[in-house]
Amino acid sequence: MVMVMPDFTTVKSNFVLGPLTLKVEREVGISGKRELRSATATTTEMFGRLNLKLVHGGVATLNSLRVLQPKQVQIDSQDDHDKITEFMWKRSPQIASIVSQKLGAVARDMLKSEQNPKS
Numbered sequence: 694m695v696m697v698m699p700d701f702t703t704v705k706s707n708f709v710l711g712p713l714t715l716k717v718e719r720e721v722g723i724s725g726k727r728e729l730r731s732a733t734a735t736t737t738e739m740f741g742r743l744n745l746k747l748v749h750g751g752v753a754t755l756n757s758l759r760v761l762q763p764k765q766v767q768i769d770s771q772d773d774h775d776k777i778t779e780f781m782w783k784r785s786p787q788i789a790s791i792v793s794q795k796l797g798a799v800a801r802d803m804l805k806s807e808q809n810p811k812s
Contacts, residue, residue, distance in 0.1 A: 711738035732770035736763035
């Protein structure tokens with residue numbers, strides 16, 4: 694959706710991101726014996742929505758960026774059992790939140806560097 698105002702234009706758009714792989718490692722130890730456990734969560738696609746504001750002078754700012762919880766997540770781990778799968782599925786909204794934060798930070802940084810080009 695594009696909304697044109699006298700001073701600026703607002704663009705709202707849906708997007709698809711993927712495939713996305715998240716690897717988590719955790720050190721677990723009992724009485725001095727340390728063991729490294731890892732799990733990998735993979736999703737083929739994640740959906741999101743972004744909102745850009747374009748000032749008619751050429752400056753663009755990212756108003757909002759939101760990534761939704763993935764509909765399907767495949768979990769691979771060394772201890773492949775139901776507890777890990779259930780734990781990772783419960784964490785998938787947090788995964789979407791982290792992806793939104795990281796992607797938003799990168800997009801804002803990219804737009805900021807475009808506003809102030811280096812000579």
